[in-house]
Amino acid sequence: MACPSCGQPVNDEDRYCAQCGHRLNTEDKKMNRLWLLPAITAFAFIITFTSYFLYQHQKTVDAMNFFDKGERLSLDGDYTSAQAAFQKALEHRSKFQAAQKNQNITGLAIKIDDKIQEAKALKKDENYQESLNKLQEAENGLIQTKGKVANHLNERIKELRDKVSIAQINVKLKQADTLTELKALYNQSQNLTTDKGKEVAKTVKDKIVTIAKQQATSYLKEQRYESAQTVLDKSLALFPDNKNLLSLQKTVKSKKESYLKAQEQRLQEALTAAEKERKHNENEAVEVANVNLKVNKNGDMTVQGTVKSTATVSIHSVNVYYTIKGKNGNVINKGSCYATPYKIYPDEQGTFKNTHYNDSKKANKTKKQHYQVSVSKVQWYLD
Incomplete structure (x- = not known):
């Protein structure tokens, strides 16, 4: 530093100038040094805090980005990549509960997806019942799970179940020739919601009506009216408004009444003849x-x-x-x-x-x- 009076260089600890004897203001300098240290410390703290805040903020942003990526991948059905994204989110924010929950869900989704893939393979091999059983296992695994991923998986299960059921019904329909077998197929077809499923249900219904008419007509020719009525009653329980079945039911009822009336008349005639015969045998x-x-x-x-x-x-x-x-x-x-x-x-x-x-x-x-x-x-x- 220099003397403010003559400009002669002086030391910081000098109280007077050795050249001109001017009194130096060392107290102010000391005060300046004391003020400068806290300022530097505060500035350093602010810089550190800001850097830490920005670092933590970036970690949160990165965690949210991975979380959003995981959700998109989950909805696209890429559960393995989604699970990895949620793991990255947890690495940035270990207490990220939503990421932890979704990671658990995607873990479950991977298992459910494996069952769906197994069901597809079984369908391809025409093992329809085993395929349906596998889909039921998958559906049971989602009972306690809610959310978009679970809904998406349930939709996939439902869609595949319809396809498997349609294939199974079509195969059995070619072999079924009794009303009992057809009724079971019709009940199964009622769970189908797709257009193809509804077409299959209609095909089953038409075959039931056709066989019911054939059986009832055959019984009618043999005068087995109770058997004919039983066949029609079972069919009408499924299709109460079917005009063909209702018309045939009226015919059976009319024929039965005529038969019973004629039978009653024959019985009366037989009783009369028997009485006449008895009297003849006893008296003549x-x-x-x-x-x-x-x-x-x-x-x-x-x-x-x-x-x-x-x-x-x-x-x-x-x-x-x-x-x-x-x-x-x-x-x-x-x-x-x-x-x-x-x-x-x-x-x-x-x-x-x-x-x-x-x-x-x-x-x-x-x-x-x-x-x-x-x-x-x-x-x-x-x-």
């Missing part, structure tokens, strides 16, 4: 074909004849009652005898014979031609 089942009387030289009278069964069942123990009269109609004798054979079948005959010894003497030796015999009653039992 035996006809006397012939009866005659022979008297020998000893005066013995022999009554013999033939009976015929007009019953509709076999009869037995046929007992013929007869009366022998003389010329004036006076009763000479009465008797009965059983016809043989013991059992007589419908339209078959039996014979009867009985002898009265010495009865001619009791009749005062009336001439033979003046005797006559008649059947008064016939008794029998039904089997």
Whole structure:
């Protein structure tokens, strides 16, 4: 430094100038030095703080950029790259909760995506049921997860499930020929939401209606009205407004009523015929074909004849009652005898014979031609 009076160089610690003796202001200089240190310190702190703030701010910006990149990749289905982006975000901000949550979600998404890829491979190999089972596993894995990624995965699962179900239904539809099988396929088709799925559902419906009509018509020809009605009831439970089925149902109902009415009439006729038959069998089942009387030289009278069964069942123990009269109609004798054979079948005959010894003497030796015999009653039992 220099003396302010003469300009002679002086030392900082000199209080007077050695050249001119001028008093130097060392206290002010000292004060200036004391003020300068805090200022420098404050400035250094500001610079450090600002640098730290800018550094931390840049880390936050970088973390957000990686986070946004991860979300875009997740929605594009690139879950592995998305997970790496979220990891970068966490490296910049370790307590970035949203990044941590999304990283967990993408980890799950990778597993779900693997199952979806397996399901696609199974579909390609025509293992449709295994493919559907794999998709169900994938869907179950997302039950507790919400958000855009989960929604996107669920949409992919739903879309692939429709494709697999359509392929499976088309294969089974070619083989299905019973209403039970077709009903199961129709129920499965009701879960399809795509246009192709709705077309498949309509195809299944048309086949159900066609087979129901064929079966019901066949039963109708065989007069199996209950079976025909059952087929139509099951089909109408699925399609209550189908005009073809409703029309056929009316036909079955009409035919059934006519059949029942005719059957009732036949039953009544049968009951009437049965009653008539019963009365005939009980009262008119035996006809006397012939009866005659022979008297020998000893005066013995022999009554013999033939009976015929007009019953509709076999009869037995046929007992013929007869009366022998003389010329004036006076009763000479009465008797009965059983016809043989013991059992007589419908339209078959039996014979009867009985002898009265010495009865001619009791009749005062009336001439033979003046005797006559008649059947008064016939008794029998039904089997």
